[in-house]
Amino acid sequence: MTSKEIFSILQEKFGDKILGFFEGDKIDPFVNILPDSIKEICMFLRDESGLEFDYLANLTGMDYKDSLGVVYHLYSIKHNHYFVLKVTLDRTKPMLPTVERVWKTANWHEREVYDMFGVIFSDHPDLQRILCPDDWEGFPLRKDYVAPTEYHGIDATPNKLK
Amino acid sequence: MGLLNKLDNPYDGGGFVLARVEDVLNWGRAKSNWYLQFGLACCAIEFMALNASHYDLMRFGCIPRSSPRHADLIVISGTVSLKMAEVIKNLWEQIPEPKYCLSMGSCANAGGPFWEHGYHVLKGVDKILPVDVYIPGCPPRPEAFFDGMVKLQAKISKQAIFNKRKRIAEEDAKLGLPTY
Ligand code: SF4
Numbered sequence: 353m354t355s356k357e358i359f360s361i362l363q364e365k366f367g368d369k370i371l372g373f374f375e376g377d378k379i380d381p382f383v384n385i386l387p388d389s390i391k392e393i394c395m396f397l398r399d400e401s402g403l404e405f406d407y408l409a410n411l412t413g414m415d416y417k418d419s420l421g422v423v424y425h426l427y428s429i430k431h432n433h434y435f436v437l438k439v440t441l442d443r444t445k446p447m448l449p450t451v452e453r454v455w456k457t458a459n460w461h462e463r464e465v466y467d468m469f470g471v472i473f474s475d476h477p478d479l480q481r482i483l484c485p486d487d488w489e490g491f492p493l494r495k496d497y498v499a500p501t502e503y504h505g506i507d508a509t510p511n512k513l514k
Numbered sequence: 515m516g517l518l519n520k521l522d523n524p525y526d527g528g529g530f531v532l533a534r535v536e537d538v539l540n541w542g543r544a545k546s547n548w549y550l551q552f553g554l555a556c557c558a559i560e561f562m563a564l565n566a567s568h569y570d571l572m573r574f575g576c577i578p579r580s581s582p583r584h585a586d587l588i589v590i591s592g593t594v595s596l597k598m599a600e601v602i603k604n605l606w607e608q609i610p611e612p613k614y615c616l617s618m619g620s621c622a623n624a625g626g627p628f629w630e631h632g633y634h635v636l637k638g639v640d641k642i643l644p645v646d647v648y649i650p651g652c653p654p655r656p657e658a659f660f661d662g663m664v665k666l667q668a669k670i671s672k673q674a675i676f677n678k679r680k681r682i683a684e685e686d687a688k689l690g691l692p693t694y
Binding site for chain 1: 597599625634637638641642
């Protein structure tokens with residue numbers, strides 16, 4: 353099934369929770385949805401016969417400068433089709449439901465997005481940093497992040513070219 | 515030292531060797547560098563290859579040890595993240611003297627590809643522990659590592675041991691540190 357067809361199925365089922373369909377020649381076509389409905393839409397995509405997205409290929413974060421986002425790359429092993437979902441989040445309060453109950457893979461991916469972008473996944477069973485140390489300050493992949501000059505007394509300033 | 519030739523005729527001027535204690539101790543230390551079995555990033559892959567039969571690091575007297583308390587040598591083989599830096603410092607402090615440190619690859623030498631923008635990378639392991647030999651490369655070829663190993667052995671062979679404890683005690687007294 354093409355993304356366009358999946359989009360019309362979603363639109364029929366979820367109405368105005370689906371914000372729009374975007375297609376370009378350089379990137380995969382994707383569908384923008386409301387963050388709060390991510391879990392029910394993912395459940396539907398996973399379980400509906402004909403769609404059956406049984407594999408969350410990737411889940412990652414984005415910083416669009418004035419907002420944050422999360423991107424979901426789905427794949428169906430059964431039907432061999434792909435689908436991309438995107439959500440946009442408020443920069444000051446980036447929060448959305450977890451899809452950990454839909455695909456177990458999402459557990460660590462969401463922890464990574466939390467670690468790097470500070471996106472809060474509500475109801476996540478173990479939302480803590482996965483790469484940076486627990487006491488790390490800030491979210492490194494945000495565009496306004498300022499790298500630390502020291503960590504626990506260890507000098508972390510860049511080397512100077514002489 | 516030509517020691518093996520003496521074994522051929524132990525009764526004709528053989529059987530005994532006259533040498534400085536310092537030389538003998540240094541010889542032993544230089545030729546039996548047991549290293550801490552630990553690796554960090556892509557350089558560690560090269561380091562693993564070194565240990566396999568093709569390059570055979572063991573001919574340098576290097577045996578991997580799983581505990582820092584058994585080790586003489588630590589090889590910093592890869593990118594040192596700030597999270598790991600604390601662990602490495604801890605390991606280094608657990609290695610008993612005399613101990614040596616080889617910094618393997620650009621990352622451990624100066625931050626490597628992360629020298630400027632790696633927010634999480636220590637820009638050179640020499641910021642947290644004293645390095646004896648730096649091996650350049652990304653990653654260094656096994657031959658480069660062996661060159662570093664030979665340089666380390668040469669350095670160990672020349673180290674002064676006589677009165678070392680006395681000298682350290684004097685230095686400590688100057689700094690006002692307690693003596694043991
Ligand atoms: S120096 Fe190169 S090969 Fe070695 S750890 Fe760094 S990036 Fe990897």
